[in-house]
Amino acid sequence: MHNFSSSEIDFQKGEGLVPVIVQDVNTQAVLMLGYMNQAAVAQTLAEKRVTFFSRSKNRLWTKGETSGNFFELIDLQLDCDQDTLLALVLPKGPACHKGTGTCFGTENKGAFVPYLEKVIQDRRDNPNDASYTSSLFKKGINKVAQKVGEEAVELVIEAKDDNKDLFLNEAADLMYHYLVLLAAKGYSWEEVMAILRERHQ
Known part of the structure; x- marks a missing residue:
């Protein structure tokens, strides 16, 4: 799935957090941006469902934990600077809590x-x-x-x-x-x- 070790991720630049771009593996639509700490990365890889670190709730948060609209993880990739992740996912419903296909106000047409x-x-x-x-x-x-x-x-x-x-x-x-x-x-x-x-x- 991923071709890097969690120890390679540079969490220091973001004070323990790295941004995570979430993309639909089938449509290539960018669904949302979130953040992960080391625990969120570990849980995401273990459960094959995307888990973020919520800055507002100050805790781990699995996308879909209340709505059922999980992001099933297909692949997790680390960028060249080792400080940003790309999560390729299969969305199990709308990405946004407002009901749209992405968090940018657009629909994920291929979903x-x-x-x-x-x-x-x-x-x-x-x-x-x-x-x-x-x-x-x-x-x-x-x-x-x-x-x-x-x-x-x-x-x-x-x-x-x-x-x-x-x-x-x-x-x-x-x-x-x-x-x-x-x-x-x-x-x-x-x-x-x-x-x-x-x-x-």
Whole structure:
């Protein structure tokens, strides 16, 4: 995950604290800026969830501890001066306490897939009779896999024509059913992204 030792971090410049830039690993959007002390770095690495040192509360503070909007840690990087950290994360909801995707008043446009995945997983874990997604899970893995196959064929058929609207709608249907299949198998979008990132290196 990280390629440095905690002892390499220069905490002295900031009187025991270093700034931490938090970035969405998938969208590259900068979500927020926080601070860490040695204990926050250790807890973040141990729990794989970003923990800051709150200057106002004078204590460790795990992002999402009250809202559930955690930052799942993918990687932690140290800058060339060894006094600033970059946390690459998978956000589990809005980054800002005001409900926006970032703390800079902007939305994290690419974060919809993880959000949709969370909704799908909720439909799996808390079935709702009125939910199409819940009905798919109820029918079992064979039906879910069959739907992915059907949507893939429909997308291929639309690819041969020049109707943008129909093609994109079939692409969305395939993506949705693909996420349902991942959830039915107990896997996550991030696990797929991790393989793609590894292949890209």
